[in-house]
Structure formats: C-alpha cells, structure tokens
Amino acid sequence: MDRLRIIGGRRLEGSVRIAGAKNAALPVLAACLLSPEPVTLTNIPRVSDVETMLGVLRTYGVRIERPRPDMLVINAADLAALDTPWDVVRKMRATVLVLGPLLARFGKARVSLPGGCAIGARPVDLHLKALSALGASIRVEGGTIIADAPEGLRGGRIVFGSPSVGATETALMAATLAHGETEIINPAREPEIIDLVECLQAMGADIEGAGTHRLVVRGPTRFRAASHEVLPDRIEAGTYAIAAAITGGFLELTGARLEHIASVAEALERAGARVWPGDRGLIVQGDGRAKAVDITTEPYPGFPTDLQAQFMALMAVADGASVLRETVFENRFMHVPELVRLGADVRLQGTTAFVRGVPALKGAQVMATDLRASVSLVLAGLVAEGETIVNRVYHLDRGYEEIDVKLRRCGADIERIAG
Numbered sequence: 001m002d003r004l005r006i007i008g009g010r011r012l013e014g015s016v017r018i019a020g021a022k023n024a025a026l027p028v029l030a031a032c033l034l035s036p037e038p039v040t041l042t043n044i045p046r047v048s049d050v051e052t053m054l055g056v057l058r059t060y061g062v063r064i065e066r067p068r069p070d071m072l073v074i075n076a077a078d079l080a081a082l083d084t085p086w087d088v089v090r091k092m093r094a095t096v097l098v099l100g101p102l103l104a105r106f107g108k109a110r111v112s113l114p115g116g117c118a119i120g121a122r123p124v125d126l127h128l129k130a131l132s133a134l135g136a137s138i139r140v141e142g143g144t145i146i147a148d149a150p151e152g153l154r155g156g157r158i159v160f161g162s163p164s165v166g167a168t169e170t171a172l173m174a175a176t177l178a179h180g181e182t183e184i185i186n187p188a189r190e191p192e193i194i195d196l197v198e199c200l201q202a203m204g205a206d207i208e209g210a211g212t213h214r215l216v217v218r219g220p221t222r223f224r225a226a227s228h229e230v231l232p233d234r235i236e237a238g239t240y241a242i243a244a245a246i247t248g249g250f251l252e253l254t255g256a257r258l259e260h261i262a263s264v265a266e267a268l269e270r271a272g273a274r275v276w277p278g279d280r281g282l283i284v285q286g287d288g289r290a291k292a293v294d295i296t297t298e299p300y301p302g303f304p305t306d307l308q309a310q311f312m313a314l315m316a317v318a319d320g321a322s323v324l325r326e327t328v329f330e331n332r333f334m335h336v337p338e339l340v341r342l343g344a345d346v347r348l349q350g351t352t353a354f355v356r357g358v359p360a361l362k363g364a365q366v367m368a369t370d371l372r373a374s375v376s377l378v379l380a381g382l383v384a385e386g387e388t389i390v391n392r393v394y395h396l397d398r399g400y401e402e403i404d405v406k407l408r409r410c411g412a413d414i415e416r417i418a419g
C-alpha cells in the first residue's frame with residue numbers, strides 16, 4: 001500500500017487546478033442508467049471512486065467510452081444484469097445511488113445494503129422511504145434491498161425530516177420516470193444536488209426548485225442525448241484553501257467558486273487568512289499563525305462536514321483554543337487520535353472536539369482511516385517538524401486527484417512511496 005512521506009515546514013505558493021467534484025460525478029453517473037440515450041460528461045475527476053462507479057455500471061452492460069481522461073460517454077441503451085452484488089457495494093456506499101434509476105427504469109432492482117463505514121452507520125432508510133412514496137414495494141432480505149414497482153413508479157410527495165444528500169438524489173432520479181408530479185420537501189441543497197438537477201434537465205427532465213426547500217419533478221421523462229460538465233469540487237478547493245492557511249502560503253485555486261465554500265472562506269477569514277475571487281478562481285493568502293476559530297458543521301450552506309477534519313488540522317496549530325462541533329455524522333473524529341500522535345491537543349466529548357493550538361506539531365507515522373481524515377493528516381504533515389509518513393494512501397486517492405503532485409508543484413516536500 002502506498003504511503004506519503006512529507007517533510008514539514010514549507011510555505012505553499014502557486015496555482016492548483018481544482019478537479020470536477022467527486023460527489024457530483026457519482027450521482028450523475030448513476031443517473032445515466034435512467035436513459036437509453038448517450039450522455040457525455042466532462043470535467044470528470046480522475047479519482048478511484050469514479051473508477052469504482054464505472055465498474056458498477058459495467059456490471060449492467062453499460063457501454064463506456066473515454067475520449068479524454070476527464071471525459072466520459074455513457075451509453076445505457078441495452079442493459080443485461082440488474083443485480084448489484086455486495087462485493088461491489090461494500091467498496092463504496094455511493095453505489096446505493098443506482099437503486100433509484102434501476103427501479104424507475106426497469107420496475108425492479110436488487111442492490112446490496114451498503115455497510116456502515118468509518119464515519120458512522122450511514123443507513124439508507126431515507127432512500128427507501130422516498131422510493132416507497134413513489135409507489136415502490138421495498139423489502140430487505142439477507143442484506144439485499146429488493147425493490148419492485150411492476151406498474152412503474154407514480155408521482156408522490158416526499159418529505160425529508162432532515163436533509164440527506166444521497167436520499168435527495170435517489171428521490172430526484174426516480175421521480176424523473178414516475179408517472180405524474182412529484183414534490184420533494186426539505187431536499188438537500190448542496191451544489192452537487194443542483195449539478196445533478198442540471199444534468200437531468202439536459203437529459204430532458206422537467207424539474208423546478210433546485211436549491212430551494214421544495215423540488216417539483218414532472219414525469220415520465222422522454223430522455224434525449226445530452227452533455228453535462230461536472231461542477232468543480234468545493235471540498236478539494238476548501239482543502240487547498242486550508243493548506244494555504246496552515247502553511248502561511250499563497251495559492252490560486254483555478255476553477256474554484258467562492259459561493260460554493262462561502263462558509264469555509266468566512267471561517268478562514270476569522271482565522272486570519274484572506275480569501276478572494278481571482279480571474280481564474282479563488283485566491284487564498286495565509287497570514288502567519290492562524291487564530292483559533294469555533295465551527296459547527298451543518299448541511300449546505302453551513303460549514304461542510306467534509307472539511308471538518310481539515311479545519312481541525314489548522315486549529316491544532318492555531319493561537320488559542322477552539323471548539324469544533326460535528327452535527328452531520330455521529331463518528332467523524334477518526335483523525336483525532338492520529339493528529340494527537342503528531343502532538344495535537346484535542347479532547348473529544350461526544351460529537352464535539354475541544355482543540356488547544358500548539359506552537360508546533362512533530363512528524364510521526366500516522367494511519368489514514370477515511371478520505372477526509374487522511375487529508376487532514378497530510379495538512380498537519382505539511383507543518384509538522386521533521387518527517388511525517390501517512391499510511392494507507394488509497395483512502396486519499398478515492399477523492400483527491402494526484403494530491404502529492406499538486407502539493408509538490410506548490411513547494412511542498414512530499415513524495416509518494418509505492419509499497
């Protein structure tokens with residue numbers, strides 16, 4: 001398993017191209033299962049989660065062309081198998097996103113239940129509730145979701161008690177082929193949801209209300225051939241913004257959009273960094289040692305849970321004490337023991353972390369556990385004294401395109417050790 005070797009102490013300076021959003025590419029790829037017409041996707045990130053989803057699509061017989069590394073032509077005209085075996089789903093929870101499209105198009109679907117993962121139980125009850133509201137009969141047997149709608153889905157009213165990104169995506173995709181009008185109340189409003197809506201609209205779907213608290217979908221859709229460019233990855237952008245802040249550096253994040261990470265920019269400004277829109281994206285200027293800042297993660301447009309671990313690395317070396325509250329997942333502090341090994345002073349109480357900034361971290365061997373925890377260790381390694389080795393880098397490769405290359409280009413002393 002590859003490792004990253006980092007020698008801390010370098011100030012980052014330069015330009016980073018922000019890739020397409022992993023969390024937009026995955027639902028958009030699942031949406032291609034709805035249509036017999038080809039869909040051309042651009043700005044696709046080269047990350048392993050995308051490869052995993054392409055592998056899932058191939059098990060159904062989907063034809064995939066890749067004219068360029070960041071461009072895909074997906075053709076789901078003739079599908080063969082319809083089952084999604086457990087050994088495919090266990091690799092990536094987002095595989096559950098194929099359930100809605102397969103059920104909506106073929107009237108039945110068999111998808112293994114995704115297990116929990118490092119950041120929590122992550123049930124799929126809200127996905128199943130949404131499909132039931134559209135007339136599907138759903139049962140779970142032997143770890144497999146068995147969904148049937150022999151007469152097809154019909155429009156209905158789906159009300160989410162609390163917003164769920166994935167369940168909103170399932171509801172949206174299934175509703176495009178339901179007969180009649182579907183209302184989705186309290187949907188997630190992440191930019192990736194809006195991107196999925198735009199892709200479905202390009203494919204011919206009739207959807208209103210993207211970004212609001214009420215979506216209306218009128219089906220069934222007559223799909224047409226379409227093209228869609230995936231939006232830039234706001235979590236990758238936020239990660240590099242924090243990298244600039246933690247090293248007191250200066251980075252241009254080309255392709256990044258300030259409105260997608262406004263809450264993160266606001267927290268970084270409170271910590272003493274400066275963030276402003278540039279000609280080609282975002283500019284982030286660190287300014288010496290960060291000030292301690294409290295944050296609470298929330299659904300969009302609040303501070304994203306996917307940047308909590310990275311922000312904690314910044315607070316670990318900030319001047320003062322900060323409180324980080326995680327409200328989206330019940331166990332998203334797997335990075336804490338590893339940051340403590342680097343010398344961070346973090347105390348956990350339930351879903352709240354109390355961080356006391358230290359003048360310096362010291363390099364050590366650390367273990368990655370999930371995608372965002374891993375990258376927080378890389379950020380800490382950039383400023384820790386001496387050598388930090390981050391093990392199990394495959395977690396990073398799930399969601400970050402060539403992170404070692406991008407960081408090295410900006411002056412970091414970082415190398416990948418194959419092993």
Ligand code: EPZ
Pocket residue numbers: 022023024026093094120121122123124125126127128163164165166167188305306328329330371372399
């Ligand atoms: C998406 O996961 C993202 N993944 C996650 O990013 C992100 O952290 C999360 O949204 C929140 O923004 C993708 O888009 C592929 P949720 P998702 O449904 O859809 C609970 C990363 O690092 N819940 O909004 O799974 C759930 O347990 C990943 O890129 C239910 O209870 O998130 C969680 O506590 C990590 N029942 C909360 O809702 C359900 O049926 C929010 O989950 C579904 C979710």
